[in-house]
Amino acid sequence: MNLKKIPPAFKIFASFIVVILIGFLLFLLPISTKTGVRMKAMDALFTSFSAVCVTGLTTFPNIGATLSVFGKIVLAFLIQIGGLGFITVAVFIMIFLGIKIGVVDRFLIKEALNQKSSKGVLRLIKSIIFTSLIIEGIGAIGYFIFFIQDFSFWEALGMSIFHAISAFNNCGIDLLGSNSFILYKDNILFNLTTAILIILGGIGFIVIQDVITNRRWSKLSIHSRIVLPLTGILLVTGTILLKASEGLTNEDFTWLQAFFQSVVARTAGFSTISFGNLNIVSLLIIAALMFIGAAPSSTGGGIKITTFYTMFKSILSFSRGKKTITYDRWISEDTKLRAFTLTTLSITTIFIATLLLLAIEMNNPLYEVTLHKILFEATSAFATVGLTLGITPYLYTGSKIVLCFLMLFGRLGPLTMISLWNRNWNKNEVSNVRYVEEKIILG
Numbered sequence: 149m150n151l152k153k154i155p156p157a158f159k160i161f162a163s164f165i166v167v168i169l170i171g172f173l174l175f176l177l178p179i180s181t182k183t184g185v186r187m188k189a190m191d192a193l194f195t196s197f198s199a200v201c202v203t204g205l206t207t208f209p210n211i212g213a214t215l216s217v218f219g220k221i222v223l224a225f226l227i228q229i230g231g232l233g234f235i236t237v238a239v240f241i242m243i244f245l246g247i248k249i250g251v252v253d254r255f256l257i258k259e260a261l262n263q264k265s266s267k268g269v270l271r272l273i274k275s276i277i278f279t280s281l282i283i284e285g286i287g288a289i290g291y292f293i294f295f296i297q298d299f300s301f302w303e304a305l306g307m308s309i310f311h312a313i314s315a316f317n318n319c320g321i322d323l324l325g326s327n328s329f330i331l332y333k334d335n336i337l338f339n340l341t342t343a344i345l346i347i348l349g350g351i352g353f354i355v356i357q358d359v360i361t362n363r364r365w366s367k368l369s370i371h372s373r374i375v376l377p378l379t380g381i382l383l384v385t386g387t388i389l390l391k392a393s394e395g396l397t398n399e400d401f402t403w404l405q406a407f408f409q410s411v412v413a414r415t416a417g418f419s420t421i422s423f424g425n426l427n428i429v430s431l432l433i434i435a436a437l438m439f440i441g442a443a444p445s446s447t448g449g450g451i452k453i454t455t456f457y458t459m460f461k462s463i464l465s466f467s468r469g470k471k472t473i474t475y476d477r478w479i480s481e482d483t484k485l486r487a488f489t490l491t492t493l494s495i496t497t498i499f500i501a502t503l504l505l506l507a508i509e510m511n512n513p514l515y516e517v518t519l520h521k522i523l524f525e526a527t528s529a530f531a532t533v534g535l536t537l538g539i540t541p542y543l544y545t546g547s548k549i550v551l552c553f554l555m556l557f558g559r560l561g562p563l564t565m566i567s568l569w570n571r572n573w574n575k576n577e578v579s580n581v582r583y584v585e586e587k588i589i590l591g
Contacts, residue, residue: 155567157560157564157565157567159235160233160235160560160564161560161564161565163233163234163235163238164200164201164230164234164556164559164560166234167200167226167229167230167234168193168196168197168200168556169196171195171196171199171200171222171226172189172192172193172196174222175187175191175192175195175196175219175222176189176192179216179218179219180215180216180218180219180222181214181215181216181219182213182214182215182216185214187214190207190545190548191207191208193552194206194207194548194551194552195207195208195211195223196226197551197552197555197556198321198534198555199223199226199227199230199319199321200226200227200229200230200559201230201532201555201556201558201559202227202230202231202317202318202319202415202447202449202532202559203319203320203417203449203528203529203532203533203534203555203558203559204314204319204320204321204416204417204532204533204534204535205417205525205528205529205534205536205540205551205555206321206540206541207540207541207543207548208541209325209326209541210325210326211223211321211323212322212323212324212325213325217306220306220310220323223310223321224309224310224313224314227313227314227317227319227321228313228317230317230319230559231280231313231316231317231318231319231349231447232276232277232280232317232447235257236257236273236276236277237277239257239270239273240273240274240277243270243273243274249270254269254270257269257270257273272353272354272357275353275357276353276357279353279356279357279360280316280353283316283345283348283349284309284312284313284316284345285312287311287312287315287316287341287344287345288305288308288309288311288312289308290308290312290337290341291307291308291311291312291338291341292304292305292308293337294332294335294337294338295307295308307323310323311323311342312345314416315342315345315346315349315416315418316345316346316348316349316447317349317447318346318349318350318415318416318442318446318447318448318449318532319416319417319447319534320412320415320416320417320418320533320534320535321417321534322418326538328418328419328420329342329408329418329419329420330419330420330421330422332420333402333404333405333408333420333421334402334404336404339404339407339408339420342408342411342412342418343407343408343411346411346412346414346415346416346418347379347383347411349416349442349446349447349448350379350414350415350416350442350443350446350447350448351375351376351379351442351443351446352375352442352443352444352445352446352448353445353446354369354371354372354444354445355371355372355375355376355443358371358372359372359376370474370475370477371444371454373475374453374454374457374474374475375443375453375454378453378456378457379443379453382410382414382437382440382453383407383410383411383414385410386406386409386410386413386414386433386437387403387406387407387410388406389433390406390409390410390430390433390434391403391406393427393429393430393433394406394426394427394430396427397427398425398427401421404420405420405421408420409421409434410437412533412535413433413434413437413438413533413535414437414438414440414441414442414448414450414533415438415441415442415447415448415449415450415531415532415533416448416533416534417528417533417534417535417536419535423535423536423537423538424537424538428520431520431524431537434524434535435523435524435527438450438527438528438531438533438535439451439494439498439527439530439531440452440453440456441453441531441532448532449530449531449532449533449558449559450531450532450533450558451490451491451494455487455490455491457474458472458479458483458484458487459484459487459488459491461473461474461479462479462484462487462488472484486563489562489563490561490562490563493562493563493566494530494562497530497554497557497562498523498526498527498530498554501526501529501530501550501551501553501554502519502522502523502526504546504547504550505522505525505526505543505547505550505551506519506522508544508546508547508550509522509543509544509547512542512543512544514542515538515539515542520537521537521539522539524536524537525537525539525540525551526551526554529551529554529555529558530554530555530557530558531558532555532558532559
């Protein structure tokens with residue numbers, strides 16, 4: 149079999165599946181769980197999917213009380229590999245061992261990192277790994293200051309490292325049980341530590357590297373100049389809207405909680421509130437933030453903020469009868485088509501998944517099955533956020549399988565998934581045939 153003929157998208161897909169299966173097998177080992185506790189096969193598979201796809205949904209009310217130290221280490225490694233990408237980690241190891249990286253491998257790296265060119269991808273790989281470890285290390289130190297007050301030294305150290313990895317990789321799995329971070333809901337420094345880790349992971353390695361290298365706004369790439377302000381706008385808007393909506397029915401809902409949930413809604417499922425107590429307006433706002441998600445080439449999910457930006461600019465320019473221009477650059481028709489295609493596929497996927505989940509869960513006696521709970525769960529899984537209204541542990545096996553597919557679909561992205569069937573990935577379509585233009589009646 150000629151590996152060169154295998155589409156890059158399939159190699160990326162296969163790498164995720166391999167890591168998920170390895171995690172699944174490791175979780176089945178007795179050493180992965182505490183004495184007297186065993187993981188069922190479906191729960192082990194779901195947990196592995198959730199970790200590698202950096203989603204954060206779990207079928208256990210308290211996964212920290214389920215996993216042993218070994219199991220927690222496995223979980224942390226799966227989150228790290230899932231956030232950075234197996235190909236990124238594998239290539240870094242090859243570089244470290246002095247193994248030569250060929251042209252085909254560089255092209256695969258380019259696709260995995262969503263780069264325009266394969267030039268400089270090895271340097272980018274090393275930068276991604278070192279930057280991630282430094283940020284996570286600083287984050288772990290920040291967490292340790294708080295956890296040492298409530299846990300023994302080694303337990304606090306382990307908790308700090310784990311949550312730094314989970315936060316930076318926008319996973320949102322915590323070891324504190326069903327209360328998540330509610331214990332620290334009023335601790336400003338704890339909230340800021342978590343928020344900064346999530347935001348840095350969510351803006352993406354390309355933006356971080358761009359800021360470190362160029363430092364001045366005028367020298368930043370167009371990509372960074374879109375991601376940074378739009379990230380700020382979504383965070384501020386989400387905070388204000390959540391405070392306004394939830395403040396109507398819950399006077400104890402603070403600005404700090406509104407800010408924190410606005411941050412985590414963009415792809416990291418930590419929580420400083422009980423989601424079961426949120427009103428329907430707040431849930432809709434959070435669902436919208438989840439759907440938009442983080443930046444490309446980041447550890448976050450969603451349709452990505454650049455996709456949202458491209459659609460917004462396209463609609464605005466179309467309504468004015470002008471070309472779509474941003475920072476004195478024309479956004480190509482191909483880029484706009486990709487943005488609208490990606491969003492349409494995403495909405496369609498969530499819609500179909502919601503229908504399937506409703507059909508499967510309709511008569512589940514373990515919780516009250518409602519449309520908003522199922523839709524919220526499906527959106528959270530697709531956007532790899534991990535926020536839930538508490539129904540995940542009670543879902544039927546069929547529903548868990550649907551969510552596994554959603555998590556993988558959301559992590560790899562709709563365009564990557566549909567390109568699995570594209571056999572002409574390395575060929576440009578060339579044809580001398582020209583067709584007569586037809587204007588179809590719309591609206």
